[in-house]
Amino acid sequence: MKKDFNILLILCAALVTISCSKTKSYTDMLKDEKKAIERLIDENDFEILKDFPEDSVFKENQFVELENGVYLNIIDKGTNQRAKYGTKMLYRCVVSYPMDSAYIWSTAYCLWSIDNTIRPNYGPHSNGTDPYPFTYGDYASSASMEKQYLISEGLQEPLKYVGDKAKVKLIVPFKRGTYVDQGKGQPVYYEILEYIFEENL
Secondary structure, X not given: OHHHHHHHHHHHHHHXXXXXXXXXXXXXXXXHHHHHHHHHHHHOOOEEEOOOOOOOOOOOOEEEEOOOOOEEXXXXXXXXXXXXXXXXXXXXXXXXXXXXXXXXXXXXXXXXXXXXXXXXOOOOXXXXXXXXXXXXXXXXXXXXXXXXXXXXXXXXXXXXXXXXXXXXXXXXXXXXXXHHHHHHOOOEEEEEEEEEEHHHO
């Protein structure tokens, strides 16, 4: 009986070891992310600039890597009005995941797509649907589970450079992503991201 129990313990320990070994280490997550971002850049022929353009004017395929690792392309700077901590904001976007290109998410439709050839139509009014609200600077709040899924440091980083009605493209490393992105080790590509200041609606 004792021998059987010992064999059972050894089997359990082996199963735990095997299951734990399937979990990616932080180093592995960083390596996989680097490959995914490099592939995204190569496949789209993105040019990574060494310096931020003085006039803040980017070509369609140009990005600059910011100090926190976020890649930014400004499509439209919007107005000169800048967000301050606590500014009530809205955003619309189309998002894809370089490590899992089967999924595309858009606030325009609130839709996950399993066909990566489809890009939801992005219009000035998101086809009548509402953009997502957030408070500038409030990306780490644990008060709302929804915020942990949809708001991040990376998503808000461009607001240091652009104003109301601005449109940007972003590649956000998982370290600067949402709570979920950090847990999965997945970078995010915002194919288009529009900011709207609630006070100007």
